[in-house]
Amino acid sequence: MSKKNKYSLENVEAQMRKGSLEFTILLIISRGEVYASEIIKQLKSHDLIVVEGTLYPILSRLNRFGLLDYSWVESESGPPRKYYSLTSEGREVLEHMTRVWEGMVSSIRLLIKNDNAG
Amino acid sequence: MSKKNKYSLENVEAQMRKGSLEFTILLIISRGEVYASEIIKQLKSHDLIVVEGTLYPILSRLNRFGLLDYSWVESESGPPRKYYSLTSEGREVLEHMTRVWEGMVSSIRLLIKNDNAG
DNA sequence: TTATAGTACCTTGCATTACAAGGTATCATG
DNA sequence: CATGATACCTTGTAATGCAAGGTACTATAA
Numbered sequence: 194m195s196k197k198n199k200y201s202l203e204n205v206e207a208q209m210r211k212g213s214l215e216f217t218i219l220l221i222i223s224r225g226e227v228y229a230s231e232i233i234k235q236l237k238s239h240d241l242i243v244v245e246g247t248l249y250p251i252l253s254r255l256n257r258f259g260l261l262d263y264s265w266v267e268s269e270s271g272p273p274r275k276y277y278s279l280t281s282e283g284r285e286v287l288e289h290m291t292r293v294w295e296g297m298v299s300s301i302r303l304l305i306k307n308d309n310a311g
Numbered sequence: 312m313s314k315k316n317k318y319s320l321e322n323v324e325a326q327m328r329k330g331s332l333e334f335t336i337l338l339i340i341s342r343g344e345v346y347a348s349e350i351i352k353q354l355k356s357h358d359l360i361v362v363e364g365t366l367y368p369i370l371s372r373l374n375r376f377g378l379l380d381y382s383w384v385e386s387e388s389g390p391p392r393k394y395y396s397l398t399s400e401g402r403e404v405l406e407h408m409t410r411v412w413e414g415m416v417s418s419i420r421l422l423i424k425n426d427n428a429g
Numbered sequence: 430t431t432a433t434a435g436t437a438c439c440t441t442g443c444a445t446t447a448c449a450a451g452g453t454a455t456c457a458t459g
Numbered sequence: 460c461a462t463g464a465t466a467c468c469t470t471g472t473a474a475t476g477c478a479a480g481g482t483a484c485t486a487t488a489a
Contacts, residue, residue, distance in 0.1 A: 240418050386456085
């Protein structure tokens with residue numbers, strides 16, 4: 194028997210989250226203009242977790258790819274906020290992602306149901 | 312406007328797959344003993360893609376973590392095959408993963424449906 | 430005016446990991 | 460004994476999530 198480590202159950206959440214990260218972030222933004230901290234808060238309220246160090250690079254990347262726009266809005270108390278919104282290309286990509294997501298969910302649902310079948 | 316690259320739509324599939332990779336592999340193995348090439352074939356038949364260079368390290372890792380066992384079985388034509396099966400710990404982890412997966416699917420379904428809500 | 434706390438932005442460095450490419454070994458066939 | 464098919468596995472690269480640390484603006488209190 195080879196040296197055996199412990200498989201982290203916490204990691205299960207993290208792993209599964211990864212594949213759908215950009216997707217969920219785009220979903221949040223599609224519901225209305227938001228700035229970073231709001232995205233984190235909204236995701237958390239849906240039991241989906243992202244942290245700052247992950248979110249900012251993704252927002253920059255999606256903007257660089259032309260999927261997101263942003264505008265600075267002054268806050269009543271504190272520094273200005275960068276409000277993000279989807280571009281039309283962003284909306285197209287999000288629709289594509291949604292189809293891909295639904296497809297994958299269907300496939301996996303089949304595997305789960307077939308659990309003891311051939 | 313910053314330099315704008317093209318967001319790869321092929322990458323959408325790849326990205327989403329990643330988070331659920333170990334999960335789907337464990338699901339396949341839970342349906343009966345299989346060796347690597349069969350896993351790839353079965354996943355492909357469910358529109359889920361994995362390649363050799365990805366699969367072998369994952370199988371080793373899951374074995375090292377005590378989630379998988381294997382036994383060598385001679386083939387009628389060709390080199391011997393390494394048939395994988397779940398350990399009891401593997402079954403427990405798979406059940407946990409399934410619950411996490413269902414939870415995430417529910418959360419994201421809400422986000423999709425709420426698309427234009429507050 | 431200086432210090433502190435709160436909010437918001439962003440970057441750096443590390444660890445993980447999916448994958449392309451290349452490698453070894455076994456068996457059957459001509 | 461060469462060739463092709465099958466099966467295993469490893470190496471190097473690129474992507475990327477995240478902890479940690481950093482900058483800047485506003486408000487409040489000393």
